[in-house]
Amino acid sequence: xxLCSFLTLDSFITDPLTHDFMRKALLMSSLVxxxxxxxxxxxTLKGWALMGDAVSHSVMPGxxxxxxxxxxFSLGAFIFGVGSVALxxxxxxxxxxxxxxxxxxxxxGFFALGIVLVSKIKSNIDLxxxxxxxxxxxxxxxxxxxxxxxxxxxxxxxxxxxDLMLYxxxxxxxxxxxxxxxxxxxxxxxxxxxxxVVGLQSVGIILVVxxxxxxxxTAYLLTDKFNNMTIISVLSAIISSLIGxxxxxxxxxxxxxxxxxxxxxxxxxxxxxxxxxxxxxLKKFLAGYK
Amino acid sequence: MESINYQNxxxxxxxxxxxxxxxxxxxxxxxxxxxGQICGxxxxxxxxxxxxxxxxTGFVNISKGKIRINGESVRSAQKDQTIxxxxxxxxxxxxxxxxxxxxxxxxxYGSMNIFRCPRESDIQAVKDAIERVDLTDHLSTPIGNLSxxxxxxxxxxxxxxxxxxxLLLDEPFSGVDIRTEKLISELFIQFKNEGxxxxxxxxxxxxVREFCDLVLLINKTVVAYGExxxxxxxxxxxSTFGGxxxxxxxxxxx
Numbered sequence: 281x282x283l284c285s286f287l288t289l290d291s292f293i294t295d296p297l298t299h300d301f302m303r304k305a306l307l308m309s310s311l312v313x314x315x316x317x318x319x320x321x322x323x324t325l326k327g328w329a330l331m332g333d334a335v336s337h338s339v340m341p342g343x344x345x346x347x348x349x350x351x352x353f354s355l356g357a358f359i360f361g362v363g364s365v366a367l368x369x370x371x372x373x374x375x376x377x378x379x380x381x382x383x384x385x386x387x388x389g390f391f392a393l394g395i396v397l398v399s400k401i402k403s404n405i406d407l408x409x410x411x412x413x414x415x416x417x418x419x420x421x422x423x424x425x426x427x428x429x430x431x432x433x434x435x436x437x438x439x440x441x442x443d444l445m446l447y448x449x450x451x452x453x454x455x456x457x458x459x460x461x462x463x464x465x466x467x468x469x470x471x472x473x474x475x476x477v478v479g480l481q482s483v484g485i486i487l488v489v490x491x492x493x494x495x496x497x498t499a500y501l502l503t504d505k506f507n508n509m510t511i512i513s514v515l516s517a518i519i520s521s522l523i524g525x526x527x528x529x530x531x532x533x534x535x536x537x538x539x540x541x542x543x544x545x546x547x548x549x550x551x552x553x554x555x556x557x558x559x560x561x562l563k564k565f566l567a568g569y570k
Numbered sequence: 571m572e573s574i575n576y577q578n579x580x581x582x583x584x585x586x587x588x589x590x591x592x593x594x595x596x597x598x599x600x601x602x603x604x605x606g607q608i609c610g611x612x613x614x615x616x617x618x619x620x621x622x623x624x625x626x627t628g629f630v631n632i633s634k635g636k637i638r639i640n641g642e643s644v645r646s647a648q649k650d651q652t653i654x655x656x657x658x659x660x661x662x663x664x665x666x667x668x669x670x671x672x673x674x675x676x677x678x679y680g681s682m683n684i685f686r687c688p689r690e691s692d693i694q695a696v697k698d699a700i701e702r703v704d705l706t707d708h709l710s711t712p713i714g715n716l717s718x719x720x721x722x723x724x725x726x727x728x729x730x731x732x733x734x735x736x737l738l739l740d741e742p743f744s745g746v747d748i749r750t751e752k753l754i755s756e757l758f759i760q761f762k763n764e765g766x767x768x769x770x771x772x773x774x775x776x777x778v779r780e781f782c783d784l785v786l787l788i789n790k791t792v793v794a795y796g797e798x799x800x801x802x803x804x805x806x807x808x809s810t811f812g813g814x815x816x817x818x819x820x821x822x823x824x
Contacts, residue, residue: 325666373591442686446676449666456627456655457680457732458648504667504712 296529305415308426309521309539312482313491315430317517318437319475320496321510322468326448330380331365332492334387335469336476338364340394340485343410343477348401354425354477361473362466364390391485413484413536415525426478433471433478440467445506482521483536491517494543501547501554516546579638580605580736580767581626586635588621595621597791599635603767603784605735608758610782610798611771614811617789619771620658623738626769627655639736647736651680654729658740659721664714670724671709674699677731699731704753719750726754737761739770743777755781778802 296302323332339357346356364386371382398407409417418426437444446454447464455461472492479488499512524539552559581603588596596618603609611619624630626637628644639647647653654677677699678692688696700706703723713721722742729737742754758781761768769786772778778785778798785801787793787810794806 325663439685442679445668446679449668450657450662450676452624452627452629452655452657452661453676453728454679455629456648456653457651457677458645459680500667504714505669506667506672509667 292526292530296526301416302525302529304418304423305535306522306525308418308423309415309482309525310518311430312426312478313495313517313521313539314514315433316475316479316488316491317495317514318434318510319471320492320494320517321499321506321513322437322444322448322496323472323492324496324500325445326468328468328472329489329493330383332472332476333489334364334368334383335361335472336480336485336488336492337387338390339473339476339480340391340410341397342394343480343485344394344397344401344405347405348397352425354429354474357477357480358470358473360390361476362469365469409484410480411484411486412534413480413482413487415482415535415539418481422481426481429474429478433474436467436471440464444468483539487536487540490540490543494540494547495520498543498547498550501550501557504556517543520546578604580607580640581769582636582638582641583626584636584638586625586632586637588618588625588630589633590630594790596625596788597634599788599792601769601786601792601795603769605765605767606762607784608762608768608770608782609784609786610778611769611786611788612773612775612778612807612810613771613788613793617810618791619788620740622788623655623740623769623771626736626738627653648680651732651734653736653738654732654734656722656725656729656737656739656742659718659745661740662713662721662725664721666714667712669710669712670700670705670716670727671696673713673724674727674731677728680732695731695733696727699727702730702757703727717747719746722746723750723753726757735765736767737769739768741772742770743772743774775802775807 297306323329339361342356342358342360343353344356346353368379368382368386371377371386372379375382377385395407398405398410406414408414443454443459443464444467446459447461447468451461454464475492476488479491482488483491495513495517496509498516499509502512503509520542521539523542525535527533527542528535528538550558555561579602581601583599583601586596586599587594599618599622601609601622611622613619621630625632626639626644628648637644639652674696675688675692678688678695679686682688682692700709703726705720705723705727708716708720713724716724722745726742743751746754758768770782779802782798784796785798786795787801787806789810789812793810794801
């Protein structure tokens, strides 16, 4: 029966939409992807890929503790996300250990703490869904939280869009003209923690960093304008989410992994064929035929 | 009486020290500059030139000493857009997806509202600044596609658009073409006539002799400071560069 459905593109797309959980998954994942994609252009330009990885792993114990205490999981995740960054900064300043080592050390420590807590705290936390995401099984209260956090991040990023761009580009100038660089630094970190929290529902803690860097990296290869980069980043993130969920539905694959794989393929496509920065410079190639 | 004295100086740095996590980068440094003065900041790599700039812009905190800009604190100088910083080429990600117009517009951010919406006056200031550095043909060129000299001029335009009265330039002549070098020198003369104060770091001894009224030789602290003709002596330069003979630095005498 499934094979028949494949024959028309129409039913390939519409059939899953008859399921309530699929409609919800598609909508929520698109929202989460849009948020992560928006943030992604800042993180890739700022060079915060490793920081993104660190924060997203470090939220693990926060999620577990929050669940155990009956608090919103986003609150716990946020505290541990920002806490990990503060700890990284502190250890870096007070020791001679290099920064990337400190980052690796802190986030694996937090992550391990999270795993140990899951095994110790008796609750209905599903380790698998935290690690690998469960966009198809998202609960109603999670939906509300996700929408709230997503809107918050989008509003913050929109208001401080230009300042954050300046902060990524030339923080020294920002400081010189009286812009609060300290505030922008923590704003970006806050948005990073919040995006990691919503992103982990889609693809899980382990892969959420992909949501935060791949769309930005793809967009970076395709444009020289910051605004276009943001738009392309958001669109590629949303498209990847939709493709990933459909593929996982029809072929019965892990959803989070499928979404990230779709992102990776889009990146590879840009890497090979981007008009100006691809391996095969499509623009030059086409121009040769004119 | 004392306050009037302060007002006479655009920059007044007194015994400033900067350290990074206990490592001293600059100590007991003094500098006083008046409107219309051009001062060359000369020293080896790691002698504290960039640190000096960072202290003046407030990008790093000083651990000791006092900095007055137009008689006020660095904080209020930031608010008033008094200081513009022109970074050295290596300090900028040239692949950042941004064009000439947007970089120069950043010079106006400090005086805009929170959403950074350009007003008519901001747009005019940016246009004028870009014209002065002769980049009108490159308004929408991404900075990654500019030559080193054009990029340098873009950041100079940003400083002009900011309408700052103090310009700090980190290696303004490194890696630029002859045309840019000529244009920058002409601009310096104009800035001087407009009463702006300029502090520039450079490796090139010839430039110091050419434009700088004053020179500040530093090696973690001030080695010598004063009128270029008096201070810029082979002995002082040798001690600034840790014993390397000035003959080597100036090239063989002909």
